[in-house]
Amino acid sequence: MAPDDLAYLGVAEAATEIAGGRLSSVELIDHLLNRIEEIDPTLNSYITVMADSAREAAQDADMAVRVGRRLGPLHGVPIALKDLYATKGVRTTFACAAFADWTPDEDATVVKRLKASGAIILGKQNMHEAAAGSSSLVSHFGPVRNPWNPDYIAGGSSGGSAAALAAGLTPGALGSDTAMSIRQPAAYCGVVGLKPTFGRVSKHGALTLSWSLDHAGPMARSSRDVALLLQAIAGFDPQDPSSTDIEVPNYLSALTGDLSGLRIGAPRQHFFEQCSPAVIAAVEQATETLKRLGATVGDCEMPDPEDTLMFGRAILRIEASAYHAERLRKHPELLSSGLRDMVEGGAQFSAVQYLQAQRVRSVLAEGFRRAMEPFDALVMPTTPWPAERVGEDQPSRTGPRMRNTMPFNFTGLPAISTPCGFNEQGLPIGLQIVGHSFDEATTLRIADAYERETEWTHRRPQLTGDEPTRRL
Amino acid sequence: MQNPNEGKQSTPPAAQTAVSTVAPPVTVAELERRLARWIPKLEEAGPAIVFQLRAGKTDGS
Numbered sequence: 001m002a003p004d005d006l007a008y009l010g011v012a013e014a015a016t017e018i019a020g021g022r023l024s025s026v027e028l029i030d031h032l033l034n035r036i037e038e039i040d041p042t043l044n045s046y047i048t049v050m051a052d053s054a055r056e057a058a059q060d061a062d063m064a065v066r067v068g069r070r071l072g073p074l075h076g077v078p079i080a081l082k083d084l085y086a087t088k089g090v091r092t093t094f095a096c097a098a099f100a101d102w103t104p105d106e107d108a109t110v111v112k113r114l115k116a117s118g119a120i121i122l123g124k125q126n127m128h129e130a131a132a133g134s135s136s137l138v139s140h141f142g143p144v145r146n147p148w149n150p151d152y153i154a155g156g157s158s159g160g161s162a163a164a165l166a167a168g169l170t171p172g173a174l175g176s177d178t179a180m181s182i183r184q185p186a187a188y189c190g191v192v193g194l195k196p197t198f199g200r201v202s203k204h205g206a207l208t209l210s211w212s213l214d215h216a217g218p219m220a221r222s223s224r225d226v227a228l229l230l231q232a233i234a235g236f237d238p239q240d241p242s243s244t245d246i247e248v249p250n251y252l253s254a255l256t257g258d259l260s261g262l263r264i265g266a267p268r269q270h271f272f273e274q275c276s277p278a279v280i281a282a283v284e285q286a287t288e289t290l291k292r293l294g295a296t297v298g299d300c301e302m303p304d305p306e307d308t309l310m311f312g313r314a315i316l317r318i319e320a321s322a323y324h325a326e327r328l329r330k331h332p333e334l335l336s337s338g339l340r341d342m343v344e345g346g347a348q349f350s351a352v353q354y355l356q357a358q359r360v361r362s363v364l365a366e367g368f369r370r371a372m373e374p375f376d377a378l379v380m381p382t383t384p385w386p387a388e389r390v391g392e393d394q395p396s397r398t399g400p401r402m403r404n405t406m407p408f409n410f411t412g413l414p415a416i417s418t419p420c421g422f423n424e425q426g427l428p429i430g431l432q433i434v435g436h437s438f439d440e441a442t443t444l445r446i447a448d449a450y451e452r453e454t455e456w457t458h459r460r461p462q463l464t465g466d467e468p469t470r471r472l
Numbered sequence: 473m474q475n476p477n478e479g480k481q482s483t484p485p486a487a488q489t490a491v492s493t494v495a496p497p498v499t500v501a502e503l504e505r506r507l508a509r510w511i512p513k514l515e516e517a518g519p520a521i522v523f524q525l526r527a528g529k530t531d532g533s
Contacts, residue, residue, distance in 0.1 A: 024502065087490050090486055101477045191504050211528065234484055239526075241524040242524070265477065274491050274492055275491070276491060287475060299475060300477045307506060307510075310502070310503070311503075311506070312505055313497070313498045314498045317497065317498065341495075341497075345497055349503065350500075353503055353504065353524075356507050356510070356511070356514070356520075357503065357507070358520040358521075358522070359514050359517035359518070359520050360507070360510045360514070360517065362518060362520075363510075363513060363514065363516060363517045366516075371477050373477070374477050375477075384491065385493075392496070396494040396496060397494055398495055399494075399495030399496075399497075400492060400493055400494065400495050419506045437520070466510075
């Protein structure tokens with residue numbers, strides 16, 4: 001297999017080739033480790049590369065093939081983790097000085113489930129400090145850069161995961177999403193990211209930004225690969241109080257490539273406003289493609305989207321403040337100034353305001369549910385504009401960046417971002433597809449059919465380790 | 473709450489306005505202002521549940 005093919009091999013294809021004995025897991029992992037060494041000094045997408053344990057697990061996976069034993073649907077496939085998922089015996093840093101030396105004694109539930117499916121953990125990925133930002137420039141381990149152009153941000157907070165996927169440094173990853181943090185970096189880096197329904201994927205062993213808004217979810221370079229990863233990690237976990245005991249369907253069987261009969265809503269008010277012309281053009285073209293694939297696309301309106309954004313931002317700030325309050329009191333020097341500001345600001349709100357905001361949330365979630373009744377899914381831009389230059393980033397951009405994504409953290413609905421074009425600077429644009437609660441299958445079905453019909457997920461950034469103009 | 477999409481007719485795309493790229497953090501005063509509009513509608517909200525009991529066993533059996 002050609003080196004570039006190996007770097008961009010998908011999760012599904014790698015699993016099939018390895019389990020079939022046509023590709024060695026050791027060969028794939030060695031290739032990725034070499035590539036990380038060559039390319040990642042530019043991107044800084046990894047905090048910890050687990051080279052030794054990954055090679056050892058790959059040898060076990062190859063041996064299992066030789067003796068005819070299948071470890072699971074992800075047999076021998078390397079997967080990387082945003083560095084907020086606890087890994088037994090491996091530091092889990094949250095990209096934050098306060099956690100830089102924390103080594104958990106237990107894997108997070110999702111990590112256990114990936115391993116039980118045969119996956120091999122390749123490393124821990126860089127992110128915005130404490131998941132509390134949208135650029136991944138603020139990290140105790142240095143900023144993450146966008147593989148399409150390192151002068152631009154990768155987005156965040158799962159910026160390292162998105163950048164590594166786009167650069168061919170892992171076939172799959174786990175991110176987390178409190179307001180945008182899987183979907184926005186996926187859009188900025190031209191990869192696919194799914195925020196599942198609240199309660200679908202366990203958060204036990206994941207560090208917290210906001211208990212009631214955090215979601216764990218998969219990222220990859222195709223919706224098919226995202227579906228495979230979701231299959232591995234989804235399901236009830238009694239160790240997570242927010243986990244929901246509901247059947248997990250077969251996601252791969254939903255990927256029919258056919259959208260006949262599907263009714264898709266386009267909420268033009270709010271979600272198509274305040275966007276750059278390139279984003280609107282790409283998303284409008286995508287809706288035409290969905291129609292060609294058999295879906296009907298009609299306008300719709302969601303109730304009070306601005307309020308979902310405002311109350312969501314307030315709840316996030318208050319819960320983050322509670323989570324970090326003791327750290328701020330004891331070791332303020334271990335939090336960045338931006339995180340300190342967030343924690344101090346959140347402490348200004350009253351308990352009554354917080355509870356009333358949560359009550360508004362239940363009314364708005366019901367309003368969204370009813371507004372979606374005539375449709376199977378919604379489509380809209382993932383972000384109002386593509387990635388911005390590193391020098392233009394500022395904390396006050398975070399609110400507008402989550403304009404189209406936070407409403408679905410607030411209401412808990414599943415939402416996926418898939419690439420749907422590029423702007424004039426050659427930066428990717430994301431299409432967001434939102435489903436009914438616990439119906440990730442329909443969002444995956446639509447995204448997969450769209451990806452088969454277009455070529456956006458097959459584009460690769462021009463990246464080499466020795467290209468002087470791409471060095472920082 | 474009314475369903476805004478019941479019997480909805482197609483409408484033209486929303487007019488593009490100037491793109492706003494910055495927003496300050498949500499303040500206590502802003503939250504209070506927005507809450508004031510919502511308080512009369514919270515009859516249908518029910519309680520805010522912030523405590524959930526875990527299952528008796530944690531091994532899933």
